[in-house]
Amino acid sequence: MMKGSICVARSAVAIAVLFATACAWTQSGGKVNPAYAKLLTAVDVSKVTGLAGVSLIPPNPSKGAGGDLNFALANGKPILMVTFLDTNAYNQSKAMKGVYGGDVKGVGDEAFIGKVMRTDSILYFLKGARGAALSSFIDTDKGWPGSPYLNQQQLRQLAALILSRM
Numbered sequence: 726m727m728k729g730s731i732c733v734a735r736s737a738v739a740i741a742v743l744f745a746t747a748c749a750w751t752q753s754g755g756k757v758n759p760a761y762a763k764l765l766t767a768v769d770v771s772k773v774t775g776l777a778g779v780s781l782i783p784p785n786p787s788k789g790a791g792g793d794l795n796f797a798l799a800n801g802k803p804i805l806m807v808t809f810l811d812t813n814a815y816n817q818s819k820a821m822k823g824v825y826g827g828d829v830k831g832v833g834d835e836a837f838i839g840k841v842m843r844t845d846s847i848l849y850f851l852k853g854a855r856g857a858a859l860s861s862f863i864d865t866d867k868g869w870p871g872s873p874y875l876n877q878q879q880l881r882q883l884a885a886l887i888l889s890r891m
Contacts, residue, residue: 755784757781758793763890764794765887766781767779770804773883779798779804790806792806793808804862804874804875806860810849811854812854819837824839826838826845832884832885839860841860842863842870844870846861847860847880848880850888857884861875862874
């Protein structure tokens with residue numbers, strides 16, 4: 726039981742770091758940065774996931790939309806948060822116990838899987854001094870603990886699109 730509590734605590738810390746990073750980047754008054762919006766679109770997310778009605782929603786950390794780019798289903802449920810990072814934020818995330826889930830080859834200069842509550846729901850990557858964290862929200866409609874709306878393969882496809890546009 727103690728291991729589970731530690732894992733949940735570490736996951737909460739990882740989420741807090743992403744949230745703090747996202748809040749620092751979203752001081753634009755709830756508007757999407759047009760430069761970021763060119764890197765990944767709702768159409769891209771819909772094509773990769775096969776989910777209909779995906780839309781880009783404005784940043785609103787109080788509703789879970791704490792990234793630079795936030796995507797939701799037609800019913801408003803967030804499915805993907807993209808937070809753009811510098812090298813320091815990337816390395817801090819990678820160094821956090823319980824977050825690092827293994828290196829990923831073939832995505833940017835370097836990349837790794839990020840874990841939240843033991844689920845591989847984040848993909849971090851760097852290209853030069855810039856990078857991003859693509860965080861899938863967890864679908865709990867069919868019960869707990871649920872599963873990510875986007876799997877690692879889908880996150881990698883979206884990362885490839887972002888990288889091709891950076």
